[in-house]
Amino acid sequence: MRLKHVLFLLVSWLSTTALYAQVTTASMNGSVTDDKGEPLFGATVVAKHVPSGTQYGVVTINDGRFTIPNMRVGGPYEVVVSYVGFKGEKYEGINLQLGQKFVLNSKLKSDASTLQEVVIKADPILNSTRTGAALNIDNTQLQTLPTISRSASDYTRL
Numbered sequence: 099m100r101l102k103h104v105l106f107l108l109v110s111w112l113s114t115t116a117l118y119a120q121v122t123t124a125s126m127n128g129s130v131t132d133d134k135g136e137p138l139f140g141a142t143v144v145a146k147h148v149p150s151g152t153q154y155g156v157v158t159i160n161d162g163r164f165t166i167p168n169m170r171v172g173g174p175y176e177v178v179v180s181y182v183g184f185k186g187e188k189y190e191g192i193n194l195q196l197g198q199k200f201v202l203n204s205k206l207k208s209d210a211s212t213l214q215e216v217v218i219k220a221d222p223i224l225n226s227t228r229t230g231a232a233l234n235i236d237n238t239q240l241q242t243l244p245t246i247s248r249s250a251s252d253y254t255r256l
Contacts, residue, residue, distance in 0.1 A: 124194035127165040128202035137162025141181040
């Protein structure tokens with residue numbers, strides 16, 4: 099009886115190792131910093147699988163790191179890293195292997211360009227003479243409207 103339990107546990111343990119799912123994708127992670135080594139929060143990273151045109155895009159977190167999971171295997175990939183006030187970097191010819199966690203660390207150089215002023219104007223959309231939905235009922239309409247109990251609530255329900 100004890101042999102049966104040991105044999106059952108052994109078969110159960112061996113069969114569970116075959117149940118693990120197989121990975122069919124790759125991923126890309128890394129960091130984006132400026133030329134002084136400071137992390138850039140909110141930098142945009144866009145990876146494009148050139149043959150299919152599939153695009154994966156993320157934004158860096160507080161410490162400048164990013165992760166793009168579940169990417170297509172193969173390549174070539176074209177990766178563009180950009181941030182306002184910095185020159186964008188473009189990386190080409192990246193090929194991903196099955197289950198690979200590709201690391202891409204990017205250092206962006208400052209682009210001392212002055213942005214133009216943005217002026218926002220708004221015209222009022224609402225008409226100040228209107229206060230919302232309204233219905234005017236004159237005396238003749240009030241006399242001809244149907245009512246059950248001749249109360250004001252019959253008219254307000256209308």
